[in-house]
Amino acid sequence: MKKKGFALIVSMICLTLILFGCSNSSSSSSGKKEPEKIVKKEGKDITIAVAANFVSLDPHDSNDTLGLSAERMMMEGLLGFDKDMKVVPVLAEDYQVNDQATEFTFHLKKGVKFQDGTPFNAEAVKYNIDRLANPDNHLKRYSLFELVKETQVVDEYTVKVLLKEPFGAMINNFAHPSAAMISPAALKKYGKDIARNPVGTGPFKFEEWDQSDHLKLVKNEDYWKEGYPKVDSITFKPVPENGSRVAMLQTGEADFAYPIPTEQVKSIDGKNGIVIENDPSIIVYYLSMNTLKKPYDDVRIRQAMNYAINKDAFIKVVWNGLGDKPTSVLAPKVAFSSEQEPYNFDLEKAKKLMKEAGVEDGFKTTLWVSNSSTSVKSAEFLQQQLAQINIKVEVVPMEAGTLSDKLWGPQKPEDAEVELYYGGWSPSTGDADWGIRPLLGGQAAYPPLNYNVSYYNNEKVNQALKDALQTADESKREAAYKDAQKLIWEDAPWVTLAVPKNLAGKKNYLDGIYLLPDGSLSINELEIKQ
Helix, strand or coil, rough: CCEHHHHHHCCCCCCCCCCCCCCCCCCCCHHCCCCCCCCCCCCEEEEEEEECCCCCCCCHCCCCHHHHHHHHHHHHEEEEECEEEEEEECCCEEEEECCCCCCCEEEECCCCCCCCEEEEHHHHHHHHHHHHHHHHCCCHHHHCCCCCEEEEEEEEEEEEEEEEECCCCHHHHHCCHHCCCCCCCHHHHHHHHHHHHCCCCCCCEEEEECCCEEEEEEEECCCCCCCCCEEEEEEEEEEECCCHHHHHHCCCCCCCCCCCHHHHHHHCCCCCCCCEECCCCCCCCEEEECCHHHHHHHHCHHHHHHHHHCCHHHHHHHCCEEEEECCCCCCCCCCCCCCCCCCCCCCHHHHHHHHHHHCEEECEEEEEEECHHHHHHHHHHHHHHCCCCEEEEEEEECHHHHHHHHHHHCCCCHHHHCCEEEEEECCCEEEHHHHHHHCCHHHHCCCCCCCCCCCCCHHHHHHHHHHHHCCCCCHHHHHHHHHHHHHHHHHEEEEEEEEEEEEEEECEEEECCCCCCCCCCCCCCCCCCC
């Protein structure tokens, strides 16, 4: 058995391309001026304004980042992520992984209870993992645990999980918020209605949920971590309209708001006791090319498009400069991200490659995007850039459901109509596997099973991705992912465009609240400064 130290679980690379430095602290413009006097807060009840309504409070059956944020406050997993997406212990004291990455043994904290008084122990862990790994439950997060063969109770505070085959990225799946532990007694009592009656071990307990107005959580007086939580309640208020959400923060109706639109950051930062949290994300926005369709089957054309698009200008125009230029298909804060030689803006090189490919006069193509204002703005920028090398782009915005059906619906590659697609991806496990394999992992990743709408297939890349999952040895995994990223970068099935910042606004009396790189909220150590 090979013991894995928590500090070494995820190898995170902090690149110098990050505009605001590599520190863990907020990178707001407020750092350039005298700090504003801390606004006084009455009481210990916190209101958070968010952009959308909650869908479910069952972490095993949620696939939205907002829902996972609230669930994390009520329910905890064996492992979790810190603000750099490194794996850290939560309900597990320690764990071991065998060299083949097929056996995971967890040693649990003692003396922890669920909020309904049910003991947290190995039987509770088995009950939860068995639920997640059972395809008959039709849970949205089943895919993260479908390789589980068996969960064994070794003793009251030790549990062993066996996999059907090696999977080196599995430890990050256990750290994902969807692996949160729910009270077995509550699961038996509520069944599918657990989505409206969550019971976990976390610092906050479920109080009430009015789907049209708010979700309220209250302090868990019996929380296992001494001294926490330090506030009495958290109320989430869904406020879809950007201006209204910002106004609530300005007036004090909300203590924290996210996301903050990029165009309003400068106007509110440092005013009315507001601090803008401005931190790197792990979301990569990209332009994919269907490599099975002409002319995108020619690598010279794909590389020409990479050189023809000014990524710095894209970030300035679309994200108001609040983003970083990617140098890999993975964001820097994803485990095993490896920096590549950037495709810097070079119109002459782009034109030369187009001429070599025999398409100096260009061609017509279509670009599919969602109909959100930011996506359309992005697509129109790309349209203008590609026109410089005589590629005439028709932008086709679609409603989200329609776009999803057309992208992921085709049963065979030859049925796929997509030529160009603009979108983004956040590998929420924090591991390179989930950042590459579903999107660029060869035929196994083609729709409808996964999301490889570039229909990219390189056998050397496929083998490297497979090699990375056959071991728990981090040095071997790192080498395999380094090879995969280099090959993908050279083949250029994407134009990687931006890693946007995570933007949130808070009152300056708040501490211990932040957005993780995947865009989810961490609030368990929130406190009020006075």
